[in-house]
Amino acid sequence: MKIAIIGADGQLGSDLVKALKGEKVFPFYYPDFDITKPRQIREILSRLDLEVVINTAAYHRVDECEDNPQKSFEVNSIAVRDLALICREFEFTLVHFSTDYVFDGKKKTPYIEDDTPSPLSVYAASKLAGEYFVRSVLERYFLIRTCGLYGVTGCWGKGNNFVDTMLSLEKEGKPLKVINDQTVTPTSTAELAERIGELIQTRHYGLYHLTNEGQCTWFEFTKTMFSQVGKKPHLTPVDSEAYGARARRPSYSVLENKSAKEIGLTDFSPWKKALKDYLIKKGHIKGEM
Numbered sequence: 584m585k586i587a588i589i590g591a592d593g594q595l596g597s598d599l600v601k602a603l604k605g606e607k608v609f610p611f612y613y614p615d616f617d618i619t620k621p622r623q624i625r626e627i628l629s630r631l632d633l634e635v636v637i638n639t640a641a642y643h644r645v646d647e648c649e650d651n652p653q654k655s656f657e658v659n660s661i662a663v664r665d666l667a668l669i670c671r672e673f674e675f676t677l678v679h680f681s682t683d684y685v686f687d688g689k690k691k692t693p694y695i696e697d698d699t700p701s702p703l704s705v706y707a708a709s710k711l712a713g714e715y716f717v718r719s720v721l722e723r724y725f726l727i728r729t730c731g732l733y734g735v736t737g738c739w740g741k742g743n744n745f746v747d748t749m750l751s752l753e754k755e756g757k758p759l760k761v762i763n764d765q766t767v768t769p770t771s772t773a774e775l776a777e778r779i780g781e782l783i784q785t786r787h788y789g790l791y792h793l794t795n796e797g798q799c800t801w802f803e804f805t806k807t808m809f810s811q812v813g814k815k816p817h818l819t820p821v822d823s824e825a826y827g828a829r830a831r832r833p834s835y836s837v838l839e840n841k842s843a844k845e846i847g848l849t850d851f852s853p854w855k856k857a858l859k860d861y862l863i864k865k866g867h868i869k870g871e872m
């Protein structure tokens with residue numbers, strides 16, 4: 584299978600490159616390959632006789648997006664529409680990623696794919712618009728909503744991933760205040776990439792929720808992570824209001840992998856197991872995955 588990966592050096596992109604090593608992969612890197620330049624990317628992609636285009640690119644500094652709605656919609660919505668149009672023209676299947684933040688968190692039980700989105704932030708609204716463009720332009724697409732990604736490459740688009748940020752702050756002896764009123768499912772990009780590899784072999788196109796299993800607050804996640812690496816730093820649980828982030832985030836955005844289970848995709852691990860595997864892979868602890 585010939586597959587283009589956009590954002591191939593991002594945290595999800597780099598794990599996709601690894602997970603798809605048995606395929607013919609064409610990795611693309613920003614800024615040489617910029618999804619906001621449709622003429623250029625059409626020219627490049629049209630020459631490759633691809634079957635699948637995987638787009639991991641996003642503008643996802645969630646708080647920054649509040650002050651930059653234009654850029655948010657350019658990257659997360661308009662560029663996605665342009666990419667979908669290119670995929671339709673050349674009959675490529677598009678894999679595109681969205682977010683748990685499309686929900687407002689009022690539900691308090693895991694969200695399924697049929698639940699109605701209600702975004703609370705500019706970032707979430709722009710990602711939802713991107714979703715609608717994919718769904719309105721294409722028939723052959725895999726649209727993946729996921730949550731709280733962390734991977735060995737780290738997320739430079741956001742400054743770093745959450746796990747590595749917490750570990751660095753602890754090393755520097757900085758006070759650790761962690762949000763305790765947002766319930767999520769942090770998800771390993773290594774596992775997500777493996778499941779994407781499985782999904783694209785099928786013809787079960789459509790919208791999927793794909794995350795690790797279970798749920799926790801960011802505070803609970805951090806506590807577990809430090810206990811797994813054998814450290815006991817002083818952690819202070821804080822609520823979102825006290826934290827003072829610019830963008831509103833859902834207090835509950837756990838996703839149920841309903842459609843994935845229905846088509847028999849391999850189950851994701853519980854989040855604690857995925858976190859341990861990550862810490863082993865990064866050399867923070869010894870053990871077998």
Ligand SMILES: NC(=O)c1ccc[n+]([C@@H]2O[C@H](COP(=O)([O-])OP(=O)(O)OC[C@H]3O[C@@H](n4cnc5c(N)ncnc54)[C@H](OP(=O)(O)O)[C@@H]3O)[C@@H](O)[C@H]2O)c1
Nearest residue numbers: 590592593594595613617618640641680729731732738740
């Ligand atoms: N991270 C999370 O917690 C999370 C949660 C839910 C959903 N998602 C979604 O999952 C996807 C992957 O996220 P990630 O954490 O892997 O992100 P990431 O590490 O920031 O990777 C994104 C990649 O896209 C590149 N990129 C940025 N702007 C681009 C543009 N205009 N054209 C082409 N490439 C561009 C980035 O390059 P530079 O690094 O050079 O900017 C980077 O290589 C995104 O769609 C995101 O919205 C992420």
